[in-house]
Amino acid sequence: MDPCPFVRILVGNLALKFPVSSKPSLLSVQCFCKIKLKNFPTQKATIPLVNNKKQQENQKPEGNPLSSSLAACYSLDKTQIDDLLSCKKPKNLEIELYIRDNGVTCGLKDGKMLGRVTVPLDMRKSESRPCVMHNEWIDIGENNEGEPTRFYVCVRVEPDPRYSFQFGGDPECSPQVFQVQGSVRQAVFTCKFSLRNPGDRNLVSMPSMTEPAPPRNWLPSLGTDKDPSAKERKGWSITIHDLSGSPVAMASMVTPFVPSPGSNHVSRSNPGAWLILRPAQGTWKPWGRLEAWRERNANAVGYHFELLHDSVSASPTTTTLVNCVINAKNGGKFTIDMTNTVSTPVSSPHSSCDFGSGPGSGSWSGSEFGLGLLSPFVYKGFVMQSSVNNGNDHSSKPEVEIGVQHVNCTEDAAAFVALAAAVDLSVDACKSFTRKLRKELRQSQSFVV
Template identity: 85%
Template sequence: MDPCPFQRILVGNLALKFPVSSKPSLLSLQCFCKIKLKNFPTQKAMIPLVTSQNRNQNPEINSLSNSLAACYSLDKAKIDNFLSCKKPNSLEIEVYSRDDGATCGLKDGKLLGKVTVPLDLRKAESRPCVMHNGWIDIGENKKGESTQFYLCVRVEPDPRYVFKFGGDPECSPQVFQVQGSARQAVFTCKFSLRNPGDRNLVSMPSMTEPTPSRNWLPSLGADKHPPAKERKGWSITIHDLSGSPVAMASMVTPFVPTPGSDHVSQSNPGAWLILRPSHGTWKPWGRLEAWRERNASALGYRFELLHDSVSASPSTTTLVNSVIKAKNGGKFTIDMTNSVSTPASSPHSSCDFGSGSGSGSWSGSEFSLGMLSPFVHKGFVMQSSVNNGDGPCNKPEVEIGVQHVNCTEDAAAFVALAAAVDLSVDACKSFTHKLRKELRQSQSFVV
């Protein structure tokens, strides 16, 4: 089945240049903008100033402005809606300044000017297209000199494979590949629980039980005083339609509450290993940690790739470190837009916006079994929906950039990661909360 069409609108390389005759105090202003696109939330970004020392340089090579300011993702329905509009769609940017000493500069200040950039998505159906790249006059002073605003707006195709769980991951559902209204079963999930009394998480190599490195496991067997409450032993195995296991998520660090509270904290997070098959055994590919933020209003998480290393401790690359609101849920996103070293966990993260789209193709050997170089990850990687865990049925939807899928195991690894994120919502719930029956068996209480 073919991937689903997506497009992304990227805004970056922002810079602001005041007239040469402007007062020096203007250079101490904090400038920011509001970026608006119809039917999308407004995004905000700081704007670096071009000073007299660097005003002859182009912003795209100026270290102050080489960053992504906003990103909008459009699925096929939104693309069709854009194309069907009789009035051309445009991106609107409002530029503001503040001088009250605030550090974020994201509240309304003095409006310096507005910019409108028309968008033609048809031009970007098959290849990236720059809608604007250069200076724009946004206002004049009393001498008739213009303040100039620099930005780059690019639209690029971003096809993705879309998968949807047939039910809650803990209910061992099927996973379907989705394209429009068509659905095709491609994976099955098997959720399992270890015996709560079994504290030995290391087993002999097999394709039914993970054998991660001991470097990543706590010395659980040596605990003389186990925690009063813990959630442990959860795992979910992804099988292809032939029944062969192609990925696994295994809870390797129990989720336990911080002493004196009923929540898992960032100082002692629970953890999963995402594993892939290798020569008849399992090999760690990534590690997911999850916890509750201090006010318990959000799920915090961190995901890192594991790389083979000759040293005692495997090397890692952190791809995302962020939060998801606990009340309404949200999206687990790995986005390395045009970055070879800096994760873009939010639209305001700094990244190399001027280096190109990063759309390339890589062989499966480069991507498999935890050996992926961090320099291969570019552009949109994956996204999965995460709810608050209180609904009657949760069916996570997973989007994966096509450039990161070369074989079944590639897609399965991301599906297993999405399942681990979803299950982490339950694992991080207050220990006064009663879990659903599929999960309760592994919540042990030690008297």
């Protein structure tokens, strides 16, 4: 099945240059902008100022980048793309520029508006290849001497196709996973949620692709009325199988979720953790580690996800891909996006239109560095996104989007699906220990692969 079309609008390389005759105090003010696209949330970003020396030299970001960072990013699915394409006139990206000198942090209080910039977005130019909509200075006003204040911005639109998946139900209910394209749904994976034997403390070691049968003393535990999750939540595991029944990825809880002393919540200082594993020569090989906890004095779950690298040294090396907080009441999105992050082990060279983006930047190819496209540690641009429910909706069906450039085989997609399942299950694992979990998360089950 083909991937779903997506497009990203990237805004970055911001810079502001006041007239040379401006007061010196203008060089110490705070400037920021509001970036607006109709039917999308407004995004805000600070604007770096060009100092006097660069003003006099009239240097441009092209020759000496002032800000190679991404200021805003909009992701459009097929429906949103079609809406823009159906418009007779190109839609505009609007940027409002503000200045203030009272030290208030960006976003809490508006200052004086300097001006407004509009950039037409002709989506037809970017249907099949990246397209730069704007990449130059713009005059936004003049002082008493007739000298303009100048604003630099780069706006790029690029295709960003993604594979879309949806769980057929909650991960703990062992659902099927469907690949989705428009109205077409095709089953591609099955999930198996399991609870390990409460007496099994060996949660980290997974030497083989199959698990031993549960011991005989496991059966009497079904007759107890005690809720083992009242003091700790441990031993959860979800295995992803392809349609032939072969296991292709696993998420296994390797550090129990336990309440911090004097509390009923999992704290950031002692988070629970999952290993995301992939098959390798008949064994499970750790690919990533996910930690989760309950934010203090907030109805939110914190996440930290890192890749695990093979290393010849005594201690393994890791690369952090995500540090985020998601509202536990309303849910949200768990996103891995390396658009504005230096990837490892290679980094993208800077240019006037390079925000560290993915293949659309035209400046980088994994094979050029001898790594090949199959290197599991080279992630650039949009990587993945999964929906996270609030833990109370028992009919949720987590959705997962994965950047096409990061899927070269079934196991690649399955690893992200397993990660999405662990993210979703962590909401339940981080619930207050005064609350009783649903039966699927409490009753002992056989661990079958």
